[in-house]
Amino acid sequence: MPAAVLPVARVLVDVSLAHLDRPYDYLIAESDSAATQPGVRVRVRFAGRLVNGYVLGRLTESEHPGRLGFIERVVSAEPVLTAEVAELAKVVAERYAGSVADVLRLAVPPRHAKTEAETPPTETDAILGMTPPTSASASGAALTGVSGLAVAVGGNAGVAAGAVAAGKSPTGWLCYQAGPAFLTAIRERRPARAVWQALPGEDWPARLADAAAEASGAGVGALLIVPDARDLVRLDAALTAALGPGRHVALSADLGPAERYRRFLAVSRGSVRIVAGTRAAVFAPVAELGLVAVFDDGDDLLAEPRAPYPHAREVLMLRSAARSCALLVGGFARTAEAQLLVESGWARTISAQRTAVRAAAPRIEAAGDDYSTGSDSAAAKARLSPAAFAAARAALQAGAPVLIQVPRRGYVPVVACVRCRKRAQCRHCHGPLALSGPGGTLLGCRWCGQPEAHFRCAACGFDQLRAVSVGAGRTAEELGRAFPGVPVINSSGPKVRSAVPAEPALVIATPGGEPVASGGFGAALLLDGYAMLGRPDLRAGEETLRRWMAAAALVRPASAGGRVVVGADASLPVVQALIRWDPVGHASAELAGRRELGFPPAAAMASIEGDEPIVLAALDRLDLPPDGEVLGPVALEDTDSGGQQSQNRAPAQDDDEVQLRALVRVPQAGRKALSAALRAVAAGRSARKEGGGLRIRVDPSDLF
DNA sequence: TCAATCCGTATC
């Protein structure tokens, strides 16, 4: 028997087929009426199969002309999908040419029944069931509309200037022009949007915590996203310091199902309104969201590797626009995407005055790859320039640790044939071979892990290897010899450290694995700059500066003796930007260059990958918007050139099919049309039940 | 003219 009131439920089914990607209506049994609230999980029969779904809302009648089926079962009365997140999932799916179901799989953690039962539901849960929700309440909670956008971060240098005039040197957000104004905007619940350039040495978790505390004080929620688990640990601690215990939660992928769901429930039930997390947390159902923030948005960990591959920064932007809440995109460096936000007038810059930057930055010099002087010294063997060696020695003598950034982990992560110089490949899966283990004595495959006992070059049959690049492991060994008696800490690969004490040590780290040193590092040596700069990647320059700045920001100011030596030529624009600590100038030039070449974010781009006939058919059916163009398709090679992009690609591929990749691009104005056209292609494929893999990615993070 | 079967399409 159908429910007496509002007997129809609009249900989002967990089916990721593109042509079925819309809500469906079901009848609610009277006995299920109380539990069938917006946001609850249900089981429904869809095309004969039982599938999971979410209730979006309730209606008096359906527009569907045919007969409706009943909801099979209400999985639980817990409303896990808020109206805001449901709407966000739709917008994200549209933007990334994916299905809402795919986005929801990223957004809502799997249910953990035991955890759900632990904490009794709040009294708002309709145990009494006397008041079925109106359809207005299904959507009413979320969208406050997009009016009143672009409330500017007013020039509020007054506060900072006041602090300076009073003789105190400014601290925290007072160091930044427009910093205090941004906090004011949060307090007044205005949707201010800002791109923030953190000062070198900045305790950025504390600044994010300040902003979250401001939101908390204003009675609104905050959502803070960082790239990795180590960043999250720091942010978590800063939030505890700023807000006290129990006022926030940290959401990360490594929590385990029970704890993940427990914290999710704390957020969705509204008992916690301040949320910090890694990329999956961008969808957290924070109540009364007033601030979204992301730090270090250039880190590729913020790009979701599962379909439809949304980027955390973009999701937060969509979210801030939908809810009209404040947005903060921060980092030491600045991405071209963030620069576009500023240049388009959508966001304002928060940065410090030149004098403050100079006072905070270490002394930075370029040493090229000048290892010439005294070429058999221990320093030269460790690939250190005289300047680098001197900077390290001075810092150690001053009692401070020295940070050494090495682009690659492992011992000799890339080896090649001595005779023909071809990269050494695994005989099983053609993956790259590398030397690992103590002293680099183990030769094996980086993809499948198979050891290689008797190398023979696949091209010329020769059996001798040469090192192509040197990893953190070997660098650590060599540096240990160059500075006898100084402890060497290897913070790379699985051994990353989050902090080191303020005492002399050589800290070898891969980018992103740098520990913080209390009081700052005395010096940082940025090695093998060309290995990072030379990568065939659109973002090589931007990424190199981001990594360098992240390391240099951990060094004491020049006034306290802090020095950075970068192993690349001073004439390179990236090196110049580092030396002058000018992330904005670099981002501006980078964006100008991308405009000229028609690359993202100046243009909207998407990649289409798959077996040859599938890609060709997809391109044929693609209804490209005006001014759109197709680049390629070209054959995908499974080389290891990308270094650390690995996981996406299957190690062993059926090599009888040629994999193709095409890029399509349109001017920014055609972005929505491009997404819609790509969705139409996917919908056509799934309607015709065409099998085989076709991967469509909008704004792919790796372009070349 | 009607039932059995086939095929395409929607999936509530």
Next chain:
DNA sequence: ATACGGATTGAC
């Protein structure tokens, strides 16, 4: 996948 509707076919 399965269910349904319309078209097609074959027997009366």
